[in-house]
Amino acid sequence: MEAHQGKSRGMSRHLVWLRADLRSIDNTALSEACRDPEAEVAALWLVTPEQWRRHGKAGCQLDLELRTLRELSVTLEALNIPLLIREVPDFAAIPALLLSLCQAEGIDRVYWNKQYEWNERVRDKAAADLLRANGITVEMHADQCIIGPGEVLTGDGRFYSVYTPFKRNWLSQIYERGVRVHPAPLKRQSAWTRPDPVPTSVPGFESHVPLPELERLWPGGESAALARLEVFTDKHARRYRELRDFPALSEATSGLSPYLAIGAISSRQCWQAAANELAAYGPSADIDHWVSELGWREFYKHILVGFPRVNKHRPFRLETEQLRWNDDEEAFQRWCDGKTGFPIVDAAMRQLRATGWMHNRLRMIAAMFLTKDLFIDWRKGERFFMQHLVDGDLAANNGGWQWSASTGNDAAPYFRIFNPKLQSERFDPEGNFLRRYLPELAGLDNKRIHAPHEKQRDFLLDYPLPMVDHRAACEETVSRFKALGELPVGRADNR
Ligand SMILES: Cc1cc2nc3c(=O)[nH]c(=O)nc-3n(C[C@H](O)[C@H](O)[C@H](O)COP(=O)(O)OP(=O)(O)OC[C@H]3O[C@@H](n4cnc5c(N)ncnc54)[C@H](O)[C@@H]3O)c2cc1C
Structure with a gap:
């Protein structure tokens, strides 16, 4: 029987x-x-x-x-x-x-x-x-990775904590082994049961982006992911390095992160598309740069495994645990709401609220503003991002936040703090991105839009004054970091 x-x-x-x-x-x-x-x-x-x-x-x-x-x-x-x-x-x-x-x-x-x-x-x-x-x-x-965690190690068998040597090793292993993409499986002879209906929603997890808009921006399924990969590699990848930092250009980057995060597409498929493009049309520093971003994705996954403490709300650089972050709920809320009075930060946060996604340059600017200008704990920003990102991914999000907060491996040095106005002038020179998300500033000229109240307060504008003095805030932050004693990172690798 x-x-x-x-x-x-x-x-x-x-x-x-x-x-x-x-x-x-x-x-x-x-x-x-x-x-x-x-x-x-x-x-x-x-x-x-x-x-x-x-x-x-x-x-x-x-x-x-x-x-x-x-x-x-x-x-x-x-x-x-x-x-x-x-x-x-x-x-x-x-x-x-x-x-x-x-x-x-x-x-x-x-x-x-x-x-x-x-x-x-x-x-x-x-x-x-x-x-x-x-x-x-x-x-x-x-x-999940082209080369999995534990397989790209230093000469003495440890996990890398710096990206450049990791990438060198990662690339050489990829070329050595080759990348194989599995086809879809063949049809089975029979099925023993019927599929269950896929729920349309789960209570308690309502999207903050209206569903029709979400669906328009991020259509579901591996077919949508593959189509996006094809359009990007065909039409945009060869200008990636040149244009990737300009948030107004929505096609300059692939927009594949939501699909990579849920696995609707694999990093091997991305690699293969890049390799095919290079084989067909010759070398390209832009495509190499894009592949290097796939490398960052993998690097942060390796960091999760090599340095488990970063999974557990702890900084990579242990001495930064001594920092006493400001406990200012009102300031945090203004940052969340995109009402800091710094247009590039506010437009970034409103992009996140409107689309579930934020351009990479803006993630760095917004994260650095929270941690360096407001001196608010990076973990609060990390969680807020996770709760609003369609591409939320622990490794990349934690890596990006710890980079911005200067608490991470291979992070931004604590004294090199982005000036939001200069970033805005450089990466959105005509204010096109700002106007998209800050309609209250749409009438300002290309110069004033980056710092509307700089010369004098404009009472006609329904836009807040800058909530901090950037220069004074940076000086304070640098002095707090300077006061830290350095703990040797190497000894604590596996905590
Ligand atoms: C504070 C902060 C938080 C972030 N949180 C996330 C997150 O939760 N999920 C996430 O996928 N990315 C995160 N990133 C990384 C990066 O911003 C996004 O991956 C990128 O903006 C996605 O856009 P794209 O798909 O057009 O990328 P492209 O520029 O087309 O790059 C291709 C792919 O490479 C990977 N990638 C690119 N840049 C990075 C990077 N800096 N770190 C790791 N992987 C990268 C992504 O998978 C991306 O889809 C974060 C960065 C910062 C600074």
């Missing part, structure tokens, strides 16, 4: 647990689960609202995930791979859920792609231990 309905003797049942890899093409765990042509395969995605709340997950990101899953479910169903959806409150409840699902459905093998955040790693270990203890085979695959 068969223990499980429809399962014939000798047939294997495999489960692919999807997490930050919501795609059918170049998904290592999915390809491996489908390697045995006889096996029946199902995919699983888990709703974990309590855990998401703790992680500050943005509603707009969840919405992109759900829309991507809807497309993926249809793609997988056509391959006879039903997508199952289950809900548990948090990560702690997952091992038991997986075990009961496997036991109920007669699943022999479970596959997933590794995630590198601390809580995710603890969860995966607990899940793997429990499944294995019950006779179920678990396969975990490296998939």
Whole structure:
């Protein structure tokens, strides 16, 4: 007698647990689960609202995930791979859920792609231990990076903390090994169950960006991600280095970060598109630069694994734990609301609120303003970003915040503080970006728009005065950093 309905003797049942890899093409765990042509395969995605709340997950990101899953479910169903959806409150409840699902459905093998955040790693270990203890085979695959954490190490076997030597090593390993993109799996002979409906929303995770706008800006699915990659590499990549710092030019960068964050596209697919472009049309420093940004993405993932404390709200540079950040809720709120009186900072924050995304240069400017001009704890800004970003990603967000706050590895030196007005004049010289997000300044000329009240207060403008004196604030910040005693970073590497 068969223990499980429809399962014939000798047939294997495999489960692919999807997490930050919501795609059918170049998904290592999915390809491996489908390697045995006889096996029946199902995919699983888990709703974990309590855990998401703790992680500050943005509603707009969840919405992109759900829309991507809807497309993926249809793609997988056509391959006879039903997508199952289950809900548990948090990560702690997952091992038991997986075990009961496997036991109920007669699943022999479970596959997933590794995630590198601390809580995710603890969860995966607990899940793997429990499944294995019950006779179920678990396969975990490296998939999120072109070269995974632990494989790009210094000569003496340590994780790099500086990007340039990391990148050199990372690139040479990529060229040595080559990059292989897996095709989508072949159709299975049969499916043992039907897919579950993908929810349209999860209570408590409403998007702060109106849904039609979110959908227009960030259409769901791997097909949208691949189309965006193609347009970028075909039309814009060869001017990337020249134009990438100008936030008014919305096509100058790829806009792929939301898709990379949820895994609707892989970094290998991005690499391959860049490599194809180089092979077809010759060398390009712009495309090399874009690849280097993919390298930053991977570098910060390596940092999560090599220096676990950065997962746990601790700075990379331990001496900066002595800093006494200002506890000023009102100032923080003005920054969140885009009402600091510094147009480039305010336009940046309003872009985040309006679109769920912020241009990279502006992320640096806004983060530096919060931490250096207002001297507010980077962790508050990091969480606010996470709660509003459609591309929220612990590694990149933490890396970007610690870079801006000068608490991180390979960070901006604490005495090199961006001047918001000069940044604005340099990277938005005609004020086009400012006018897009600050309609109250639209009538100002290209010079005044960067600092409307600089010469004298303009009472006719419905725009706040600068909330701090930039120069005085910087002097204070530099003196607070200067007062820190330096702790040796190397000794504390693995805390
Ligand atoms: C304070 C701060 C917070 C940030 N938070 C996030 C975040 O939560 N999620 C996120 O994906 N990126 C984050 N970044 C990095 C960067 O701003 C975005 O990845 C980038 O703006 C995405 O735009 P794009 O896709 O057009 O990038 P492109 O310029 O086209 O670059 C291609 C890809 O490379 C990666 N990348 C580019 N720049 C960086 C970088 N500096 N660090 C790490 N990866 C990078 C991204 O995956 C990006 O999609 C943050 C940066 C800062 C300074």
